[in-house]
Amino acid sequence: MSKLRETAALFLGAIPVFLGYETWKGDEKFYSNILMPAIHNCFSPETAHNLAIKLLSLGLVPKGKNEQYDKLSCKVFGQTFSNPLGIAAGFDKHAEAIDGLNKLGFGFVEVGSITPLPQEGNAKPRVFRLPEDKVVINRYGFNSCGHDAAAARLDKLTKECNINRCKTLFNTVSGIGTIVLGVNLGKNKESTDFTKDYTDGVTKLGKYADYIVINVSSPNTPGLRSLQGRQNLQDLCTNVVTVKEGLPNKPSILVKIAPDLTEDDKQDIAYALLQSKVDGLIVSNTTVARPSTLVNSHKSERGGLSGKPLCEIIINSLSFLFPGKLPIIGVGGIWNGKDAYDKIKAGASLIQIYTSLIYEGPPLVGKIKRELNQLLEKDGFTNVAEAVGADH
Ligand SMILES: Cc1cc2nc3c(=O)[nH]c(=O)nc-3n(C[C@H](O)[C@H](O)[C@H](O)COP(=O)(O)O)c2cc1C
Numbered sequence: 456m457s458k459l460r461e462t463a464a465l466f467l468g469a470i471p472v473f474l475g476y477e478t479w480k481g482d483e484k485f486y487s488n489i490l491m492p493a494i495h496n497c498f499s500p501e502t503a504h505n506l507a508i509k510l511l512s513l514g515l516v517p518k519g520k521n522e523q524y525d526k527l528s529c530k531v532f533g534q535t536f537s538n539p540l541g542i543a544a545g546f547d548k549h550a551e552a553i554d555g556l557n558k559l560g561f562g563f564v565e566v567g568s569i570t571p572l573p574q575e576g577n578a579k580p581r582v583f584r585l586p587e588d589k590v591v592i593n594r595y596g597f598n599s600c601g602h603d604a605a606a607a608r609l610d611k612l613t614k615e616c617n618i619n620r621c622k623t624l625f626n627t628v629s630g631i632g633t634i635v636l637g638v639n640l641g642k643n644k645e646s647t648d649f650t651k652d653y654t655d656g657v658t659k660l661g662k663y664a665d666y667i668v669i670n671v672s673s674p675n676t677p678g679l680r681s682l683q684g685r686q687n688l689q690d691l692c693t694n695v696v697t698v699k700e701g702l703p704n705k706p707s708i709l710v711k712i713a714p715d716l717t718e719d720d721k722q723d724i725a726y727a728l729l730q731s732k733v734d735g736l737i738v739s740n741t742t743v744a745r746p747s748t749l750v751n752s753h754k755s756e757r758g759g760l761s762g763k764p765l766c767e768i769i770i771n772s773l774s775f776l777f778p779g780k781l782p783i784i785g786v787g788g789i790w791n792g793k794d795a796y797d798k799i800k801a802g803a804s805l806i807q808i809y810t811s812l813i814y815e816g817p818p819l820v821g822k823i824k825r826e827l828n829q830l831l832e833k834d835g836f837t838n839v840a841e842a843v844g845a846d847h
Contacts, residue, residue, distance in 0.1 A: 481517030486816035492586075500582040500591070500813075508547065511555025519821050521560045524828040529840045531782050531804045532707040532734050534635045534665050538562035538824055539839055540795065543786050543807035544639035544668065544711070545593075549600040550608045557634045560820040565807065566605070567639030568670045569660065571652050573601035574643055577675065581758070584813070585751035589790070591810045593741065594758030596675040597641045602659040605638075609663035639668040639711070644676055650694050657698045657706075664706040669695055669733075672713035672740035674759045680713055685723035692731030707734035714739040714768045714787065721775055728781060735782040738772050738803075739765070762810035763788045766797075773801035774847070790815070792826020799827075799839065800846040 477485040494503050510516075527538035541563035542556050550566040557564060576598025583592045600608075640656035642649050653669055661667055669692065671682035682691060688710070696708055710733055712724060728736060741759025748764070766788030773785055785803025789795050790811045798806050812819055827839070836842045 479518055481519035481818045481821070483815075483818040483822050486517075486818050487814065491814055491816045495584060495586070499580065500584050501579065504546075504582070504813075508552050511547075511552035511559075514555055514558065516555055516558045517817050519560065519818055521558075521821055522825065524824060526828050526831050526837065527562070527824060527839050529804070529838065532666060532709075534707070536562040536635055536805065539799070539805045540820065540823055540827075541565055541635075541637070541784070541805060541807040542812070543809040544568055544637075544670065545595070546809055546812070548595075548598065550605045550612075550638075553612060553634075553636065559817050560824065561634070563635035563637060563665075563805070565637035565639050565668065567637075567668070568597055568599065568641030568673065569602060569605045569638065569656065570597050570599040570641045570643045571602050571646070571655050572643050573604065574599055583753040583756045583758075585749065585753050585762075586814065587751050588749045588754070589763035589788075589810070589814065590749065590751070591761050591813060592753060592756045592758045593761070594675045594756070596644065597673065599641065602656060606659050606663070609638075609660065613663060635665045636663065637666045637668055637709070638664040638706075639670050641670050641673065642676065642679065649682060650691055653691060653695055654698045657695055657702070657708075661699055661702045661706050662704055664704075666707040666709055666734070667695075667699065668709045668711050668737060670711045670740070672711050674713070674715075674741060674743045683712060683716070683720065683724060685727050688724060689727035689731050692727065692733050696732050709733065709735040709737055709784065711737035712739055714742045714765060714772060715744060716772070718775065721772065725776060733781070735784065735804075736776065737784040737786060737807075738776065739769055739787055741765075742768065744768075761787065763790065766790075766794055770797060770801045773798060773803055776802065789823070792823050792828075792830055795823050795827050796830045796842070799842050800844070802844045802847065804840070804843050 529536050529539055539562055542561050544565045544567050547566045553564050577594050577596035581594045638660045640653050642652035646652050657667055673679055699708055741761045746764045769785055769787040782804040783802055784805045785798035786807035789806055789808045795806050
């Protein structure tokens with residue numbers, strides 16, 4: 456009997472050791488099938504997210520494989536990326552976890568959206584998981600620390616690095632390779648001068664950024680999406696480009712658009728962007744549409760929907776906008792190397808993820824890079840840049 460008890464105690468004692476080891480090792484299946492579902496059972500989406508940001512800000516990331524692939528290194532907007540996979544805006548809203556995200560193996564990190572003044576955002580709960588649908592619905596409403604707090608954080612990070620080595624955070628944050636930093640700008644809910652909200656952002660945060668994103672596509676700030684109209688967008692972008700020309704590092708200017716646009720809307724946007732001389736486009740933000748396939752009971756929650764259903768919508772938008780004259784970051788519903796590859800072949804020079812990371816956990820970064828590298832290899836591409844727009 457005591458032998459049985461000893462064996463049981465040994466077995467029970469081994470469980471936390473096994474779980475701890477698998478967590479540290481960053482096993483893909485362990486994360487997607489065991490750890491992430493367990494975390495989702497224990498914590499609300501917002502609490503789980505805050506916990507992830509805390510761990511990343513402390514540099515606590517799974518060991519993972521974090522392999523570098525020569526084929527994935529590329530040059531876009533005049534910047535060198537160690538790989539084309541970035542973390543999308545909304546994950547590190549307050550620029551707290553840049554180094555941790557870099558260590559996860561992302562080729563670039565986009566922080567924000569950051570508004571001029573701090574604001575709370577909408578009432579909680581404001582994020583919902585729909586696991587059966589591989590979807591998240593959020594209505595955060597630009598909860599933001601504001602420009603000053605973000606600038607202080609980026610300033611500290613820059614000083615902690617060897618700032619003499621380069622002009623921005625680029626190449627200085629981590630020891631594992633190069634990282635490109637994007638700063639995504641939003642407007643305050645109560646603001647009446649939207650142009651000033653964005654130009655102030657460029658003045659205050661532009662010097663830390665390799666690229667700046669004008670986010671005119673969040674569905675959770677009333678009136679924001681109307682800034683995608685031809686004249687509004689052209690005027691806004693022209694002002695932003697003028698302000699950035701005054702900065703010593705001259706970050707690239709990108710505009711992030713919604714997926715819910717008609718062909719006419721897209722034509723207007725393409726015209727406005729080319730006229731105002733911005734450097735690129737991010738396609739796309741979350742959608743207000745609710746696909747009929749959704750099954751989870753949260754499907755009618757208000758807000759922007761992200762995840763798997765976006766994948767096809769984005770491919771169609773990329774096909775419409777490509778071959779354009781501007782580089783595009785493709786984001787929406789990327790779950791594996793094939794999804795990433797399809798976006799690249801449809802015209803995206805770079806790609807980003809958010810929702811899939813919520814469900815699959817950090818090992819997904821290495822998995823997407825590995826699979827993308829294999830697909831490029833299989834089709835005989837020597838570099839990812841050769842595959843951009845290959846479907847056209
Ligand atoms: C919880 C959440 C918050 C987000 N917040 C922002 C944001 O502040 N600014 C922004 O430009 N996009 C934001 N996004 C949109 C993402 O950057 C991305 O465009 C979208 O989720 C599609 O990618 P995905 O399907 O890989 O998640 C948010 C997305 C989610 C899920």
